[in-house]
Amino acid sequence: MKKHNLMGKLLTATLAASMAISPAMAYAATTNDALSGTKGTDNASSEKNDLNDHDVIDKDATGKITIHKYDLTSAKNDGITFNWSDTDHDSGGTDSTMTTKDGTSIKITSNGKQNAEAEKALAQYAIKGNEFTYLRVGDVKTLSDINEDDINGDIELIYGVDTDLMAILGLKKYDAATKGTDGVAVTQVDGTNYFTAQQIRVALKNALEVGEYTGSYATGEGEGTGSANGAGNRLDGKKGVTVTDALEDYIQKDGAAHTKGTPMTETDATGTTSVDNLKLGLYLVVETKVPENVTETVNPWFVQIPTTTIEGTEWFYNIDCYPKNQTGHPTLSKQVRNEYGTPGLNHNSDGTATYTTGDKVNKQDTLAPGRAGIVTNDDGKKGADYSAWLTEGNKEKDYGWHDTTTASEGDVLGFKLVSKLPNITSSSTYLKQYRFLDTLSEGLVYNNDAKIAIYNNKDYADVNDTTHAIAVWTKGDGANYQFDCKTAKGKTNGANALDIFATDAGLDEINKKYYDGQHYLVVYYTATLDSSVKTVLGDEGNPNDVSLIWKRTSEGYYNTLEDKSIVYSYGIDLAKEFSDGNTKAEDFKAVKFVLYNETEDYYVTAKPADGQEGLYYVTGKAAAKTGATIFSPSSTGKLVVNGIEGDDYVLTEVETAKGYTLGQNQIKITINQASREITPSAVYHMTVAKDHDVEYSKDDKHLTLSDGTILDAKDEGTTDKDNMIVGPLTATTSTIDGVKSAMCKYGEQSIGGDLAGSKNADVAKESANADVKMSITNHKGFSLPKTGDKGVYAVTIAGIIGTIVGLYIISENKKKKAKAN
Numbered sequence: 100m101k102k103h104n105l106m107g108k109l110l111t112a113t114l115a116a117s118m119a120i121s122p123a124m125a126y127a128a129t130t131n132d133a134l135s136g137t138k139g140t141d142n143a144s145s146e147k148n149d150l151n152d153h154d155v156i157d158k159d160a161t162g163k164i165t166i167h168k169y170d171l172t173s174a175k176n177d178g179i180t181f182n183w184s185d186t187d188h189d190s191g192g193t194d195s196t197m198t199t200k201d202g203t204s205i206k207i208t209s210n211g212k213q214n215a216e217a218e219k220a221l222a223q224y225a226i227k228g229n230e231f232t233y234l235r236v237g238d239v240k241t242l243s244d245i246n247e248d249d250i251n252g253d254i255e256l257i258y259g260v261d262t263d264l265m266a267i268l269g270l271k272k273y274d275a276a277t278k279g280t281d282g283v284a285v286t287q288v289d290g291t292n293y294f295t296a297q298q299i300r301v302a303l304k305n306a307l308e309v310g311e312y313t314g315s316y317a318t319g320e321g322e323g324t325g326s327a328n329g330a331g332n333r334l335d336g337k338k339g340v341t342v343t344d345a346l347e348d349y350i351q352k353d354g355a356a357h358t359k360g361t362p363m364t365e366t367d368a369t370g371t372t373s374v375d376n377l378k379l380g381l382y383l384v385v386e387t388k389v390p391e392n393v394t395e396t397v398n399p400w401f402v403q404i405p406t407t408t409i410e411g412t413e414w415f416y417n418i419d420c421y422p423k424n425q426t427g428h429p430t431l432s433k434q435v436r437n438e439y440g441t442p443g444l445n446h447n448s449d450g451t452a453t454y455t456t457g458d459k460v461n462k463q464d465t466l467a468p469g470r471a472g473i474v475t476n477d478d479g480k481k482g483a484d485y486s487a488w489l490t491e492g493n494k495e496k497d498y499g500w501h502d503t504t505t506a507s508e509g510d511v512l513g514f515k516l517v518s519k520l521p522n523i524t525s526s527s528t529y530l531k532q533y534r535f536l537d538t539l540s541e542g543l544v545y546n547n548d549a550k551i552a553i554y555n556n557k558d559y560a561d562v563n564d565t566t567h568a569i570a571v572w573t574k575g576d577g578a579n580y581q582f583d584c585k586t587a588k589g590k591t592n593g594a595n596a597l598d599i600f601a602t603d604a605g606l607d608e609i610n611k612k613y614y615d616g617q618h619y620l621v622v623y624y625t626a627t628l629d630s631s632v633k634t635v636l637g638d639e640g641n642p643n644d645v646s647l648i649w650k651r652t653s654e655g656y657y658n659t660l661e662d663k664s665i666v667y668s669y670g671i672d673l674a675k676e677f678s679d680g681n682t683k684a685e686d687f688k689a690v691k692f693v694l695y696n697e698t699e700d701y702y703v704t705a706k707p708a709d710g711q712e713g714l715y716y717v718t719g720k721a722a723a724k725t726g727a728t729i730f731s732p733s734s735t736g737k738l739v740v741n742g743i744e745g746d747d748y749v750l751t752e753v754e755t756a757k758g759y760t761l762g763q764n765q766i767k768i769t770i771n772q773a774s775r776e777i778t779p780s781a782v783y784h785m786t787v788a789k790d791h792d793v794e795y796s797k798d799d800k801h802l803t804l805s806d807g808t809i810l811d812a813k814d815e816g817t818t819d820k821d822n823m824i825v826g827p828l829t830a831t832t833s834t835i836d837g838v839k840s841a842m843c844k845y846g847e848q849s850i851g852g853d854l855a856g857s858k859n860a861d862v863a864k865e866s867a868n869a870d871v872k873m874s875i876t877n878h879k880g881f882s883l884p885k886t887g888d889k890g891v892y893a894v895t896i897a898g899i900i901g902t903i904v905g906l907y908i909i910s911e912n913k914k915k916k917a918k919a920n
Contacts, residue, residue, distance in 0.1 A: 431517070432517045435665075505746075532650035533609065535645055551599075662780070669742075696748055716742055751766075760877060761877070
């Protein structure tokens with residue numbers, strides 16, 4: 100890869116323009132100040148080619164440096180093409196050009212002069228928030244010398260360089276025997292070593308030269324080996340990174356032989372910054388801070404004030420530079436699932452993963468000890484073969500990673516935040532902040548178990564297979580911990596949030612070990628769906644919003660990405676009735692039900708609500724019927740079971756009131772969960788026309804960090820993004836014994852519908868399709884004879900026989916009388 104070579108085209112062009120002098124080597128004899136001639140009275144403006152005064156530089160003039168910053172990554176993404184020429188500063192060479200989308204070709208060879216045509220074409224890709232620091236590193240003098248033949252004179256410009264800068268560039272102090280060769284100074288004046296432009300240019304080029312990667316990853320680790328280079332050494336051959344870091348450090352700190360440089364104001368909305376009234380001399384310019392979307396700093400460069408035009412015809416004092424940045428960004432994806440305990444795929448499980456390559460997500464081998472998990476009521480039919488009792492489709496629905504899932508109250512949910520780390524090329528692009536502000540719904544209770552894993556393989560990151568992680572971090576606030584997790588205010592009113600952030604130690608590890616844009620950071624933690632009124636049932640669900648906040652070295656700029664996941668839960672609202680209109684409290688309370696999850700083969704367990712008879716909140720699962728909760732209606736016949744997941748259930752009435760008949764069949768209830776497709780926000784190239792903090796300021800809420808810092812959208816940085824998209828709702832449906840059934844809003848439950856004490860009350864009241872509405876009627880049974888009670892029936896039978904006999908006798912008497920007459 101030769102990113103720095105491409106990036107340096109415009110930079111080295113500026114350097115070449117400012118040092119366009121003979122490459123011939125010289126041997127020191129005498130020097131004079133090239134930038135301070137005697138100002139003639141007849142040549143006040145020091146005009147060129149004025150033979151009345153041999154000085155062509157105005158010694159009293161000052162110079163100006165103007166820097167224009169454009170995002171060429173975005174420009175290329177938009178269809179602008181660039182043709183960089185290696186000969187654009189050579190006599191008879193080819194100019195570098197860019198071609199706009201409409202086919203216009205514009206010369207972009209950097210000659211130190213303003214290029215209004217290029218500025219206009221690139222205006223919408225201006226980058227604000229870059230800081231450049233400049234430092235006058237030395238005088239410029241004229242060297243007069245005698246060549247090796249001792250006949251011809253040799254006159255050229257030479258440049259003073261302090262010993263600290265010499266050490267970084269690999270230049271060597273003056274030595275009479277080897278002067279002017281192999282980076283050795285050509286002369287020394289008052290203790291300062293002087294070099295030709297050719298020497299300085301070659302030294303900087305060699306120091307910044309970037310080699311090809313020697314391995315696939317920044318630290319040389321193999322893919323998914325589970326181990327990283329402990330020393331954090333860069334093993335990719337990027338020598339230029341070290342030199343860039345050294346030059347950034349050099350210009351920002353006082354050294355033994357130099358004073359620190361002066362920062363320019365950050366580039367504005369037009370991508371421009373400038374400094375004037377500069378004393379004549381040789382200057383070093385280094386990019387020292389970048390906004391959050393810049394992933395590669397430009398190479399440091401030298402500017403001579405004044406400098407000679409690329410045509411070599413005149414000196415000029417106001418110099419325009421057009422360095423470029425590569426831009427990039429992290430990514431964010433949040434998903435949720437029901438937790439389980441397959442080793443390597445669950446944060447609280449140990450051991451070696453036993454799945455095959457084609458079965459990373461769904462295979463269930465063991466349950467995590469001491470944690471809520473799925474259970475099976477196999478009754479000896481399926482034995483230890485867990486894969487036999489739950490279909491692949493149902494395993495994927497609940498235990499695969501998705502934007503939305505369904506869960507019962509009391510269930511443990513796993514949350515996974517996957518972020519691809521951005522490119523980092525030097526200390527000026529170091530990340531200064533990388534944090535996740537994760538807002539939990541009131542119904543989700545954080546289990547204080549966050550961890551972070553680092554991967555260099557997307558497949559392993561997407562399933563969070565920690566057996567293939569490069570590193571796993573645990574939280575803490577000490578110097579040895581890479582991240583911490585604290586409580587903060589959430590986006591919504593009254594909600595709490597997790598502020599999960601990389602500490603200084605974590606940022607240092609990212610910046611120095613995982614800097615190549617090929618690593619993934621995965622945050623994972625669990626939360627329990629609360630067994631209380633706080634959990635919202637129905638289509639509104641229990642959302643969990645996250646914002647990724649990142650910042651580079653530039654102080655005033657940060658940006659955010661957003662994503663969310665939603666957990667859905669439901670209830671049953673049952674009315675118990677008696678056919679004869681019986682309303683006796685004791686009869687209603689005598690009824691008992693058991694609820695069985697047919698999809699996942701477990702019995703539902705629940706706790707009764709405090710002070711509210713007939714209202715239950717689900718707490719878990721039982722493998723055997725003996726562990727099932729017995730549900731009883733209230734004294735008015737109402738039964739509400741809150742917090743079941745969307746599955747197939749069997750409701751069995753196991754007891755009813757005295758004198759009434761139990762239902763003949765079990766009742767099958769199916770709840771088809773709601774769903775939404777959620778697309779996380781994503782960074783795209785930045786343009787002034789679509790500057791996020793101007794046009795889209797309303798899409799972000801205020802973010803309050805755990806330290807009290809409030810991040811406001813208007814302070815957001817230069818990176819544009821497509822907003823998070825929450826797709827249309829696929830509403831919940833239900834059936835009872837195969838027939839579509841009605842569902843009520845959470846706030847319309849027959850009992851417990853006031854939602855008192857919940858901060859989510861307003862949302863919950865409007866949450867449709869929360870409870871399956873149903874009624875079950877018991878009829879009076881047929882009366883049976885009491886033990887030994889035969890008299891009534893005997894009398895009845897005798898009466899019937901007597902009646903028949905009597906009617907027969909009457910009939911016969913009538914016949915006899917008729918004959919007698």
